[in-house]
Structures are given as structure tokens and as C-alpha cells.
Amino acid sequence: MPSTVKGVIARAKGAPVEVVDVVVPDPGPGEAVVRVAACGVCHTDLHYREGGISDDFPFLLGHEAAGTVEAVGEGVTDVAPGDFVILNWRAVCGQCRACAKGKPWYCFSTHNATQKMTLTDGTELEPALGIGAFIEKTLVAAGQCTKVDRAAPATAAGLLGCGVMAGFGAAVNTGGVTRGDSVAVFGCGGVGDAAIAGASVAGATTIIAVDIDDRKLATATEFGATHTINSKECDVVEEIRSLTGGFGADVVVDAVGRPETYEQAFYARDLAGTVVLVGVPTPDLKIELPLIEIFGRGGALKSSWYGDCLPARDFPMLIDLYRQGRFDLDGFVSEKIGINDIESAFDKMGKGDVLRSVVEL
Structure with missing residues (x-):
């Protein structure tokens, strides 16, 4: 009843x-x-x-x-x-x-x-x-x-x-982060930190956390960030390039979902790199980018829904990683x-x- x-x-x-x-x-x-x-x-x-x-x-x-x-x-x-x-x-x-x-x-x-x-x-x-x-x-x-x-x-x-799967999947499933990659993550809340943790599990060697809150940046290092950037204090695109040999990151995850962070993510990626939008924008937000830059940089601009996860596949796998002390x-x-x-x-x-x-x- x-x-x-x-x-x-x-x-x-x-x-x-x-x-x-x-x-x-x-x-x-x-x-x-x-x-x-x-x-x-x-x-x-x-x-x-x-x-x-x-x-x-x-x-x-x-x-x-x-x-x-x-x-x-x-x-x-x-x-x-x-x-x-x-x-x-x-x-x-x-x-x-x-x-x-x-x-x-x-x-x-x-x-x-x-x-x-x-x-x-x-x-x-x-x-x-x-x-x-x-x-x-x-x-x-x-x-x-x-x-x-x-x-x-x-x-x-x-x-x-929801949030942890969205972030982990944005890096691993949507972004395809693999060993040796450089990764930058904009926004170090739960979703962003999960993307950082996912990049670390996947073998990324340079993982750059970007936020405007030093407390969040400190937490991001606990999940695997190798470098942190307070974007209020510097040109974040130039800083990411300087940390990646002048090239930009292989995968950039925008866990904020604002036009300004997406534009920074776009220019902070390497040629043929990938930008993943997992932060949810409000319906009124718009962005304008030079079409020649989209063409000339190659690579991929992706959105990530729920980390492109398949729960039956991904949830048990992440619990196993937890049990092994890796997540x-x-x-x-x-x-x-x-x-x-x-x-x-x-x-x-x-x-x-x-x-x-x-x-x-």
C-alpha cells in the first residue's frame, strides 16, 4: 500500500x-x-x-x-x-x-x-x-x-x-583525456574538481585548476591539480600557455558556463585541442568568436551532458576506483x-x- x-x-x-x-x-x-x-x-x-x-x-x-x-x-x-x-x-x-x-x-x-x-x-x-x-x-x-x-x-x-559523474565524465568520456595530456579546468566546485580527479586517474601529467577563490584552488590540488591559477590576478590564457610549453592545454574543461570563461577556454587550448563545456549556462547567455579562429585551430568544441555517462557502465567502475583508493x-x-x-x-x-x-x- x-x-x-x-x-x-x-x-x-x-x-x-x-x-x-x-x-x-x-x-x-x-x-x-x-x-x-x-x-x-x-x-x-x-x-x-x-x-x-x-x-x-x-x-x-x-x-x-x-x-x-x-x-x-x-x-x-x-x-x-x-x-x-x-x-x-x-x-x-x-x-x-x-x-x-x-x-x-x-x-x-x-x-x-x-x-x-x-x-x-x-x-x-x-x-x-x-x-x-x-x-x-x-x-x-x-x-x-x-x-x-x-x-x-x-x-x-x-x-x-549528478555532479561528480558530470565532471569526471566531462574530462574522461567527453574530453577523452589520456596519459600524458595537459588539462585545464575552469571552475573548481564539485564538478570542476571531479574533472580534475578524472584527468588525474586518466594519466594527465599537467592539470591546471582555474578559479577566483584561493580556497577552491587549494582544494583542487587535493584532487590532483598540479598547478593553480587565480584568474583575477593574471592573464589566464597566457598563464596556461606558459605552463604548457607555450602551446595551450590538450583539453580544457569549462565547468562554469559563462561566455567569459568559455572564451578563455577556447584560446587556452592547443591547436587541435578540445574544449568541453559542462557548466550549465542560463538561456540568455551568448558568445561571439571569430569563425576563422574556430576553423584555424581545428580540434573540437564539445558539450558534455551528464559527463556523457552510461550509468550501468560508469557508476560501478567509479565505485571500484574508490575501493582501490584511486578516486x-x-x-x-x-x-x-x-x-x-x-x-x-x-x-x-x-x-x-x-x-x-x-x-x-
């Missing part, structure tokens, strides 16, 4: 979040109910609260989560009750033209649970990124559950559900908080005081 549990909603644009009773249906065909153990507080959750994603209030917030499958619906075979899973927001269909081409990370028909979770008065909730995990248990499509080893605690493992997932967890502390976490996020606050449920 349906469960009534505590969850965190954004009822209206800009209004403080609320902890309320939420009704979670029993799973239907192709669905699963997951008891959430932990969920990271991501910028995307704040964007939902601020109306930056859509106007479909009220939203059930939270999406970077790990927990245990409690029940599954008809036809579900990939996961079973008792499985420890990381939730993902791109459950691939296996049938669209991207999947048919062997590129399921570009799936055009990703799906969520068919049923809706509701308030006790029947008001339907829109789950953030189709997940909604600031809640004791949530309803998702079974394909949004990726079974992994319990080697990593849920507080760390759940971060693979410090715990390092992304700045603090562990309760379900009533999310507004405070948003405030700390805005001030740059945390990589990730993680809600324990």
Missing part, C-alpha cells in the same frame, strides 16, 4: 523549502521504490527552487542519491529488493536512434516513473530530474537505479548521481546534514563554503 513519508518540496518560486508529508505509491510496471540513505545538495536543486528549470511547482527536490531498493513493480528484472543502488536521471530506452547507433549516453527517450508522488491532499509533485530524493523513500523508473557495490558509503556514492569520493563531502538543513546548505553553496552538503535520511 502507498507510504506517507517526509520529503522536501519547493512550493513556489523563491520560497523557502518545506518539509512535508509526501505520499509514495506502490511501484507499478517498470518502477521501483527506493529507500533513500543519502542525497547531495546540488545547484540544480536551487535552480528548481528559483524557477530556473520550469514553472511546474511544487517540486520534490533532490536527485544525487543512493539507497536500497525496497520494492519493484511488474516486469522489473535488473534490480531487486535489497539491492544498493545509485539513482540516475538518464534511464536509457535502448530503442531510440542514439541507442541504436551504440551511443546510449545520448539517449533521446530517457524516462521516469509513470506514477506521481503527491502531497496528502492529492497535489501532484514534480520530482527534480525525475528523481525527487530529499525524501525518506522515492518512486523512480527501475532504469534509474544502478546497482553498485556497497564499498562506498551512501553519502559519497550518491554524488555519482576520493569522500573528499567531495563537505558536511553531512539533516532533512531540515537544506536552506542552510543552499546558503553555504552560494558562498562557496562547501563542495557538497549531503543529507542523511
Whole structure:
């Protein structure tokens, strides 16, 4: 029978979040109910609260989560009750033209649970990124559950559900960083630091962290940055060139998503180098670049959606790297908080005081 549990909603644009009773249906065909153990507080959750994603209030917030499958619906075979899973927001269909081409990370028909979770008065909730995990248990499509080893605690493992995977994948999957490469990363929040960690795991020998906050630059070195640049204090393009033999970096990751950082990233790459945009720009932002420079420099200008990841492939691999001591997932967890502390976490996020606050449920 349906469960009534505590969850965190954004009822209206800009209004403080609320902890309320939420009704979670029993799973239907192709669905699963997951008891959430932990969920990271991501910028995307704040964007939902601020109306930056859509106007479909009220939203059930939270999406970077790990927990245990409690029940599954008809036809579900990939996961079973008792499985420890990381939730993902791109459950691939296996049938669209991207999947048919062997590129399921570009799936055009990703799906969520068919049923809706509701308030006790029947008001339907829109789950953030189709997940909604600031809640004791949530309803998702079974394909949004990726079974992994319990080697990593849920507080760390759940971060693979969004920001950490996005950054790691931007460097390794989208950027194709490999041994001996030089890499520059603009923006050293959680996504940028994950890109730095990914570049280090992949064997890059020069990894340059760029930010305007010395605290973030210091943290970036803990994830593998070999050099740091405070872009308020110098010409960042010239500084990156000076650190790469005068050429520029092989791969430059923009984890900010601003026209000024993208332009710097464009000019900071080597000839035939790659620029990867993983920072999410707002719809109003535009950029202008000389077409002759785009032509003359060659290489590739790419965007990275969710780190171009395939959860079934990448989540277990990253947990294995964690287990081997090669990928410090715990390092992304700045603090562990309760379900009533999310507004405070948003405030700390805005001030740059945390990589990730993680809600324990």
C-alpha cells in the first residue's frame, strides 16, 4: 500500500523549502521504490527552487542519491529488493536512434516513473530530474537505479548521481583525456574538481585548476591539480600557455558556463585541442568568436551532458576506483546534514563554503 513519508518540496518560486508529508505509491510496471540513505545538495536543486528549470511547482527536490531498493513493480528484472543502488536521471530506452547507433549516453527517450508522488491532499509533485530524493523513500523508473557495490558509503556514492559523474565524465568520456595530456579546468566546485580527479586517474601529467577563490584552488590540488591559477590576478590564457610549453592545454574543461570563461577556454587550448563545456549556462547567455579562429585551430568544441555517462557502465567502475583508493569520493563531502538543513546548505553553496552538503535520511 502507498507510504506517507517526509520529503522536501519547493512550493513556489523563491520560497523557502518545506518539509512535508509526501505520499509514495506502490511501484507499478517498470518502477521501483527506493529507500533513500543519502542525497547531495546540488545547484540544480536551487535552480528548481528559483524557477530556473520550469514553472511546474511544487517540486520534490533532490536527485544525487543512493539507497536500497525496497520494492519493484511488474516486469522489473535488473534490480531487486535489497539491492544498493545509485539513482540516475538518464534511464536509457535502448530503442531510440542514439541507442541504436551504440551511443546510449545520448539517449533521446530517457524516462521516469509513470506514477506521481503527491502531497496528502492529492497535489501532484514534480520530482527534480525525475528523481525527487530529499525524501525518506522515492518512486523512480527501475532504469534509474544502478546497482553498485556497497564499498562506498551512501553519502559519497550518491554524488555519482549528478555532479561528480558530470565532471569526471566531462574530462574522461567527453574530453577523452589520456596519459600524458595537459588539462585545464575552469571552475573548481564539485564538478570542476571531479574533472580534475578524472584527468588525474586518466594519466594527465599537467592539470591546471582555474578559479577566483584561493580556497577552491587549494582544494583542487587535493584532487590532483598540479598547478593553480587565480584568474583575477593574471592573464589566464597566457598563464596556461606558459605552463604548457607555450602551446595551450590538450583539453580544457569549462565547468562554469559563462561566455567569459568559455572564451578563455577556447584560446587556452592547443591547436587541435578540445574544449568541453559542462557548466550549465542560463538561456540568455551568448558568445561571439571569430569563425576563422574556430576553423584555424581545428580540434573540437564539445558539450558534455551528464559527463556523457552510461550509468550501468560508469557508476560501478567509479565505485571500484574508490575501493582501490584511486578516486576520493569522500573528499567531495563537505558536511553531512539533516532533512531540515537544506536552506542552510543552499546558503553555504552560494558562498562557496562547501563542495557538497549531503543529507542523511
